[in-house]
Amino acid sequence: xxxxxxxxxxxxxxxxxxxxxxxxxxxxxxxxxxxxxxxxxxxxxxxxxxxxxxxxxxxxxxxxxxxxxxxxxxxxxxxxxxxxxxxxxxxxxxxxxxxxxxxxxxxxxxxxxxxxxxxxxxxxxxxxxxxxxxxxxxxxxxxxxxxxxxxxxxxxxxxxxxxxxxxxxxxxxxxxxxxxxxxxxxxxxxxxxxxxxxxxxxxxxxxxxxxxxxxxxxxxxxxxxxxxxxxxxxxxxxxxxxxxxxxxxxxxxxxxxxxxxxxxxxxxxxxxxxxxxxxxxxxxxxxxxxxxxxxxxxxxxxxxxxxxxxxxxxxxxxxxxxxxxxxxxxxxxxxxxxxxxxxxxxxxxxxxxxxxxxxxxxxxxxxxxxxxxxxxxxxxxxxxxxxxxxxxxxxxxxxxxxxxxxxxxxxxxxxxxxxxxxxxxxxxxxxxxxxxxxxxxxxxxxxxxxxxxxxxxxxxxxxxxxxxxxxxxxxxxxxxxxxxxxxxxxxxxxxxxxxxxxxxxxxxxxxxxxxxxxxxxxxxxxxxxxxxxxxxxxxxxxxxxxxxxxxxxxxxxxxxxxxxxxxxxxxxxxxxxxxxxxxxxxxxxxxxxxxxxxxxxx
Numbered sequence: 217x218x219x220x221x222x223x224x225x226x227x228x229x230x231x232x233x234x235x236x237x238x239x240x241x242x243x244x245x246x247x248x249x250x251x252x253x254x255x256x257x258x259x260x261x262x263x264x265x266x267x268x269x270x271x272x273x274x275x276x277x278x279x280x281x282x283x284x285x286x287x288x289x290x291x292x293x294x295x296x297x298x299x300x301x302x303x304x305x306x307x308x309x310x311x312x313x314x315x316x317x318x319x320x321x322x323x324x325x326x327x328x329x330x331x332x333x334x335x336x337x338x339x340x341x342x343x344x345x346x347x348x349x350x351x352x353x354x355x356x357x358x359x360x361x362x363x364x365x366x367x368x369x370x371x372x373x374x375x376x377x378x379x380x381x382x383x384x385x386x387x388x389x390x391x392x393x394x395x396x397x398x399x400x401x402x403x404x405x406x407x408x409x410x411x412x413x414x415x416x417x418x419x420x421x422x423x424x425x426x427x428x429x430x431x432x433x434x435x436x437x438x439x440x441x442x443x444x445x446x447x448x449x450x451x452x453x454x455x456x457x458x459x460x461x462x463x464x465x466x467x468x469x470x471x472x473x474x475x476x477x478x479x480x481x482x483x484x485x486x487x488x489x490x491x492x493x494x495x496x497x498x499x500x501x502x503x504x505x506x507x508x509x510x511x512x513x514x515x516x517x518x519x520x521x522x523x524x525x526x527x528x529x530x531x532x533x534x535x536x537x538x539x540x541x542x543x544x545x546x547x548x549x550x551x552x553x554x555x556x557x558x559x560x561x562x563x564x565x566x567x568x569x570x571x572x573x574x575x576x577x578x579x580x581x582x583x584x585x586x587x588x589x590x591x592x593x594x595x596x597x598x599x600x601x602x603x604x605x606x607x608x609x610x611x612x613x614x615x616x617x618x619x620x621x622x623x624x625x626x627x628x629x630x631x632x633x634x635x636x637x638x639x640x641x642x643x644x645x646x647x648x649x650x651x652x653x654x655x656x657x658x659x660x661x662x663x664x665x666x667x668x669x670x671x672x673x674x675x676x677x678x679x680x681x682x683x684x685x686x687x688x689x690x691x692x693x694x695x696x697x698x699x700x701x702x703x704x705x706x707x708x709x710x711x712x713x714x715x716x717x718x719x720x721x722x723x724x725x726x727x728x729x730x731x732x733x734x735x736x737x738x739x740x741x742x743x744x745x746x747x748x749x750x751x752x753x754x755x756x757x758x759x760x761x762x763x764x765x766x767x768x769x770x771x772x773x774x775x776x777x778x779x780x781x782x783x784x785x786x787x788x789x790x791x792x793x794x795x796x797x798x799x800x801x802x803x804x805x806x807x808x809x810x811x812x813x814x815x816x817x818x
Contacts, residue, residue: 223556224556224557224558224644224645224647224649225555225556225557225558227275227276227278227279227280227559227645228278228279228280229276229278229280230278230504230559231404231504231522231524232522233403233404233522234308235276235278235280235283235308235400236308236309236310236311236396236399236400236402237282237283237284237285237307237308237309237310238267238270238282238283238284238285238309238310238311238312238313238392238395238396239284239285239286239287239300239304239307239309239311239312239313239332240263240266240267240284240285240286240287240312240313240315241263241287241291241297241300241312241313241314241315241325241327242259242260242262242263242286242287242290242291242314242315242316243259243290243291243292243314243315243316243320243325243349243353244256244259244290244291244292244316244318244320245292245318245319245320245321245344246292246293246320246321246324252290252292255290255317255318255344256290258317258375258376259290259315259316259317259318260286260290261378262315262316262317262337262339263286263287263315264286265378265380266284266313266315266337266380266388267284267286269380269385269388269389270282270284270388270389270392271283271284273389274389274392274393274396275583275643275645276396276400276583277400277559277579277580277582277583278559279559279583279643279644279645282392282396285303285304285307285309287299287300287303288300288303291314291320291325292320292321292325293321293324293325294324294325296325297324297325297326297327297328301327301328301329304329304332309332310332310333310395310396310398310399310400310402311332311333311334311335311391311392311395311396311398311399312327312329312332312333312334312335313334313335313336313337313388313391313392314326314327314334314335314336314337314353315336315337315339316336316337316338316339316346316349316350317339317341317344317346317375318339318344318345318346318349319344319345319346319348319349320349320353322349322352322353322355322356323353323356323360325353326353326356326357326360326362326364327362327364328360328362330361330362331402331431331816331817332399333365333391333394333395333398333399333774334357334362334364334365335364335365335366335367335387335388335391335395336350336353336354336357336364336365336366336367337350337367337368337384337388338350338351338366338367338368339369339373340368340369340370340371340372340373341372341373341374341375341377342372343374343375344375347368350366350367350368351366354366354793354794357792357793357794358793358794358797361813363773363792363793363794363795363809363813364792364793364794365387365391365770365790365791365792365793366792366793367384367387367388367391368384369381369383369384370383387790390766390767390770390790391770391790393581393767393770393771394581394767394770394771394774395774396580397577397580397581397771398431398771398774398775398816400524400580401430401431401432401524401576401580402430402431402432402817403431403432403433404432404433404522404523404524404525405432405433405434405435405521405522405523405524405525406421406426406432406433406434406435406523406524406525406526406527406569406572407435407436407437407502407503407521407523407525407526407527408421408434408435408436408437408526408527408529408567408569409437409439409441409442409499409502409526409527409528409529409567410437410438410439410527410528410529410530410533410534410567411436411529411567412529412567413529413530413531413532413566413567413568414531414532414566416566416567416568416755416756417570417693417754418566418568418569418570418571418692418754418756419527419529419566419567419568419569421434421436421527421567421569422569422693425693425698425699426569427817428815428816428817428818429698429699429775429776429777429815429816429817430573430775430817431816431817432524432525435521435523437502437521439528439529439530439533439534441498441502442494442495442498442499442538443538445494445498445501445517446491446494446498450498450509450512450514450517451494451497451498451501451509452497452506452508452509452512454508455497455508455554455555456493456494456497458554458555459493459496459497459553459554460489460490460493461554462553462554463489463493463554466653466656467543467656467659467661467674468660468661469485469660469661469662469663469674470660470661470662470677470726471660471662471725471726472662472663473662473663473665473724473725473726474663474665474666478666479663480663480672484672485663485672488539488672488673488674489674491538491539492539492542492543492544492673492674493543495539495541495543495544496543496544496547496548496553499526499528499541499544499548499561499563500548500561501517501520502520502521502523502526503520503521503523503526503561503563504520504521504522504523504561505517505518505519505520505521505522506518506520524562524576525562525564525572525573525575525576526548526561526562526563526564526572527563527564527565527566527567527568527569527572528541528544528545528563528564528565528566528567528623529566529567530565530566530567530623531566531668534671535664535668535669535670535671535673536670536671537670537671538671539664539669539671539672539673539674540622540623540664540668540669540671540672540673540674540675541565541623541673542565542622542623542624542664542673542674542675542676543623543661543673543674543675543676544563544623545563545564545565545588545623545624546623546624546625546626546627546675546676546728547627548560548561548562548563549561549562549563549575549585549586549588549624549625549626550585550626550627550628550655551584551585551626551628551642551644551647551652552627552644552647552652552655552656557644557647557649557652558644559583559644560579560584560585560586560626560628560644562575562576562579562586563624564588564624565588565621565622565623565624565756566756568588568756570690570691570692570693570699570754571588571690571691571754571756571757571758572588572758573691574689574690574691574701574757574758575588575758575760577689577768577771578687578689578758578759578760578764578768579760581760581764581767581768581771582643582760582761582762582764583643583644583645584628584641584642584643584644584760584761584762585626585628585629585641585644586626586758586759586760587619587624587625587626587629587686587730587758587759587760588621588623588624588625588756588758589619589620589621589624589625589730589756589757589758589759590619590620590621590755590756591617591619591688591749591752591754591755591756591757592617592618592619592620592621592723593617593618593723593749594615594616594617594618594745594746594748594749594750595608595615595616595617595618595719596615596745596746597613597614597615600615600715600719603718603719603722604714604715604718604719606712606714606715608711608715610709611682611707611709611733612709612711612731612733614733614736614744614745615733615744615745615746616709616731616732616733616745617731617732617733617734617745617748617749618719618720618723618729618730618731618732619688619729619730619731619732619757619759620723620724620727620728620729620730621727621728621756622664622668622669622675622724622726622727623675623676625676625728625730626641627655627656627658627659627676627678628641628642628647628655628761629641629678629680629728629730629759630654630655630658630659630678630679630680630681631680631681631682631683631684631708632651632654632655632657632658632681633647633651633654633655634651638683638684639681639682639683639684639708640684640761641684641760641761642761658678659676659677659678659728660676660677660678661674661675661676661677662674662675662677662725662726662727663726664726665724665726675726675727675728676727676728677725677726677727677728678728678729679710679716679720679728679729679730679731680708680710680728680729680730680731681708681710682707682708682709682710682711682731683707683708683709683710684707684708684761685705685706685707685761685762685763686705686706686707686708686732686759686760686761686762686763687703687704687705687706687759687760687762687763687764687765687768688703688704688705688706688732688734688757688758688759689701689702689703689704689757689758689759689760689765689768690702690752690753690754690756690757690758691777692753692754692780697778697807697811698777698815699777700753700777700778700779700780701768701772701777701778701779701780702751702752702753702757702779702780702781702782703765703768703769703779703781703782703783703784704734704735704742704748704752704757704781704782704783705734705735705763705764705765705782705783705784706732706733706734706735707732707733707735708730708731708732708733709731709732709733710731711731716729716731730759732759733745734748734783735783736783737783741781741783742783751781753780753781765782765783765784765788766784766788766789766790768782769782769784769789769790769791770790770791773791773792773795773806773809773810774792774816775815775816776809776810776813776814776815776816777810778803778806778807778810778811779803779806780803786802789802791806791809792809794809795809797809798812
């Protein structure tokens, strides 16, 4: 039963709550008897054009189309603004974009919802002062404490020009991606499976952060819930049979790196495999529920925790006695399993809730699977030469960072999928059965190292293909500041076997490896590769396919999370217009603006 024999699953919203929609607000000069009447068609056409741009370019992370809701009428004053707000509430609008080619009454027409990310596109034309309204209403947003993004085309357009300039398109879509991510998190759960793992600060789950900054709730279960469900057969037996057959055909065992006296017998490994598969099914059921459990008489368990995100403690209270969670984490985070090609389920190793949030940001912005790794080692060119006798070349010539961890890194991270013939991690709805099979074939499953995992288990092992553009990110909590976001755009590199084999084995050869080279700016934290490693704020990092740093910065500003480290070009940074009032240095003003306005849901 290979992946190629399974159908790609249809996109579905597997969480409770409707998917957020994007509201388009056509604002207009309210003066009738000639002024408003002359602008109705042009204004409404701007709204329709913006809706078409968004709906034709974006999908939700679950693969379903993004819906736009346009106000029933143009908005010339407070009454029509209230009518629009009522419609948006009824339709489940999560973010709003106001568009206009003309002057309007700013404080009367603006979106006043405090929790709805908002932007304003003022048409750059000389016939009517759309740009004047843009400036006026943005000032109103700033004065009233509702930050909004300003969108204004660089070049003047004729009044009858219905095209959307490239720079305007980029800003509308960046705002829409980040706004949808913000709205998609709200009301969902983080499921903590277990507690703090080995004193890792990121797994000391802080409910206040999730509630105030993300609009999420924190759910928690004890890891003994896995034992209970195994012992009481709270699992779909048909799916278990299907999953076991799939695993036996597709999950090949790699070398057992334990010493002979530490190795488990074949029968012991077979029992461990079955337990690991059960853990994967149970972990998913805990997150989103399973209607099959209702049919089996387990109504409470069938509901799940409405978790858009989860983490598994594992070490050490679980792994000192039970099989580790590596198989569960890797399979959940991948874009495919025994049921076919489907949206990843996000699950963090060691219950690192803060790194899982970075994974969530990347997934909601891109729709792709996310990698989870230790930011383990900086390898300088000199150290590589001393260890292997050879100096790294090409993109690796200035050194690189070893991303590696025992669990969580998705099999998409092998780089076996392709875009334009180059290694990639694709949105699940674009992954072919052949590509999914190649990811499986490139992955081995090695027995857990006894010193780490006394209860056994199986960890994925692969080397990520080089040449993939990726963005590494991480959330950290700082006493006195709150959450901060780190971002590093760069590429994966593939080392020659004679280098890879020697230095990979210096850590743990039974785990998945990604060699990462960040883009360098020659300054600050990106002066060199060593500086990136030295300035990284925690032991973990998440990586997402593509260079999405600009989108992450926009998203962070919506949530009022300052960015403490990034290598994104200043020309790509898009934050609410009022950020300019907090000083002339962009990153310092980001901190001051976020502190001033406070957490989005506080």
